[in-house]
Amino acid sequence: MSARDDIFANIRRSLGVKGSDTIRRQMVTERLERAPKGVIPERGQVSGDERIALFKTMVETSLATVTEVASPAEVPQSIALFLRNHNLPATLRMGDDPRLRAMPWSETALEIAHGPSEGNDLNAVSHAFGGIAESGTLAMVSGPENPSTLNFLPDNHIIVVSAKDIARDYESVWNRVRFAYGKGGMPRTVNWITGPSRSGDIEQTLLLGAHGPRRLHVVVVRD
């Protein structure tokens, strides 16, 4: 018997499954279909300004920084200012995201590079698929628009998120993913990012910037 068949046979034997297991199958199909949500914390169940405020508080709790701009046109200036304030070079890598591409980068002195990172970039910007107010998490999806390497290789990662994409909870983001990719479908990678990279592995001391970005800066775009 193949290892696969052996393992399945042993599982069924241990569970005492015999012959037809129509009822079990029905339960599983039904659960996958219905995807019950379970317990959803009250904390994130707020709307409008209150939700954006909660998101920003939670982003800061995760040791990231956050700022808000009134429109997409203000994003380049805001990022240029952030880099200047932290004495960082005026360079920025980004993917092919149409929302980012449409922004007026030429109004700044930023030197822009496109495409995935090879590991030598100090600064990168990505556009989030959404945000989660409950925990201050950014949900990123992979693809040429926002290559996954930009989330991890640069020292300073800036994430732009539209205020309208900031959801109450994880479940609302999964609903949007299902709408975009079809039920049971997924982008190759979904990254939930909650704060900058860190490690406590040396004497349980919290240090930022282990392998991923040392700084995470979030720009919330209202429009």
Place this chain on the structure above:
Amino acid sequence: MTVHTTSPQFKKNAAQALGDAQLQKALGNVKQGFIDKRVKAAEKLPEFEALRDSARDIKDHTLRHLDLYLETYEDKVKASGGHVHFARNAEEARSIILGICREAGARTVTKGKSMISEEIGINHHLEAHGIVPVETDLGEYIIQLRNELPSHIIAPAVHLNATQVEQDFRRVHTHLDAKRDLSEPVQLLTEARAVLRERFLAADVGITGANFLVAETGTSVIVTNEGNGDLTQILPKTHIVLASIEKLVPTLEDVSQILRVLARSATGQELSVYTTFSTGPRRPGDADGPENYHVVILDNGRSSMLGTSFEEMLRCIRCGACMNHCPVYHAVGGHAYGWVYPGPMGAVLTPTLIGVDKAGHLPNASTFCGRCESVCPVRIPLPKLMRHWREREFERHLSPATVRSGIKTWGFFAKRPALYRLATRAAMGALGLAGRGKGRFAWLPLAKGWTKYRDFPAPQGETFQARWRRERKGRAA
């Protein structure tokens, strides 16, 4: 059965552990850091207890239908262009992984933190076949340099101090300036980041574990704070996910429920920094990501735990809370447990994985204070399961006569908790006096099996239960 047993080393490690002042100091970090952080995180989320119930129920439901969810998961992975391999035991898993690495022409393999990879001893196997495995989690990297096992499931190097890490870095990173300053932990981190960045970019294959496998979508999920697991899986051409059968959950909603209790129980965070959901290889048009995606699903004795009293152990989500709250772990550290999994969860799991004949002593390494069960996010009755092992060992007459009568006495008290508390309080008081000054006993009545290889830490003159209550009160005041 795995070949990766370190029982012989166990005796040496344990004896050293108890006399090791440095280790004792490091273990203080566990006690102080983790416990407070978990309490605070739990207090900030009113639904925390309800979420623990929910997490338990999801895991139980999945285990009862494991064959069906595994089938669905397998189909989904294949549909997304990935490959699924099944391994009955460690040896099969090792040879599958070696095969994939060879096919990829791999010379170096980066690794995200994975307890299963420790369980199957993949590093030695790859090394023996000319492939260099590089651990990339900072703690795992440090213990790999020292050729040690992790001493904690989420903080592998918690037994070490910064000076020891500095010495290891100086010993191994000989290409760097010998006069460089490494006196601050942040300098150690910066050095490891730079050294490992090169390894990430050069690796041919990346191996990660999985915290969860989602049946609905054929997705593997990893949770890290450093980002090393992500660099491990997006940079090389081939990504191998190594996971055991009990990592299955039905849906994305289910995984979201469990994630709400995982980080809070582990480090007291709302959520770990990086939670990554991976489904298949690179898609057309993708600018990065692995071209090949393999999942190796390991059984290694787990399917036989289903339908027994140990089925509940398969709910474990490896958060580490049980060891963070365990007075025995606080006293001896993780290496004393002698194999991959330490603390209460290790005491239950290890005998099932490497045999009760080799690990039968572990379920005895408990004070039965019940803290582990009270903090376990999926409510595993760890003391009860340890007791099951004791009973089994007892029935099989593996224990010497003294241990048997000791357990009988203990069994009498265990059924009468008030009496037990009274008796232990009296005994602890006496022992505390007798052991004062030295802080350890080299010998205790009824505990020869324990003290033969390690001193029993002298109690501080009160029981853990009493002390716990006192300290809790002190904090609340």
